[in-house]
Amino acid sequence: MAIGVLLRWALTGVVTLSLPFSHLRHTHSHLGYFGLLFPLAWQGWRAANVHTPERVALFCYALSTIVACVGFEWSGYGPIAIAGSTSSPHSSYGAPCHS
Numbered sequence: 001m002a003i004g005v006l007l008r009w010a011l012t013g014v015v016t017l018s019l020p021f022s023h024l025r026h027t028h029s030h031l032g033y034f035g036l037l038f039p040l041a042w043q044g045w046r047a048a049n050v051h052t053p054e055r056v057a058l059f060c061y062a063l064s065t066i067v068a069c070v071g072f073e074w075s076g077y078g079p080i081a082i083a084g085s086t087s088s089p090h091s092s093y094g095a096p097c098h099s
Helices: 002-012 021-047 055-075 079-090
Strands: none
Touching: 002 021, 021 055, 021 079, 055 079
């Protein structure tokens, strides 16, 4: 959420960004989906007794999300960001689940 506020302030000229706007925008959007929306959905599913990924899969998912976000900040849609954002959803697909 802080990245979104920072981006909006940059658009108004209140702050100057040290990284390219597009890199931060990609970081913000991917972190919103991978870092917030999917985990919230899993919490809701868990509360409804629906199978969700186990801890190891969630750890891999979190690590992939971090790699993707750092990659977006450094180089936009470069190899690191692509690898992280591609592996984020796949780290939980087909993973062992618990109810």
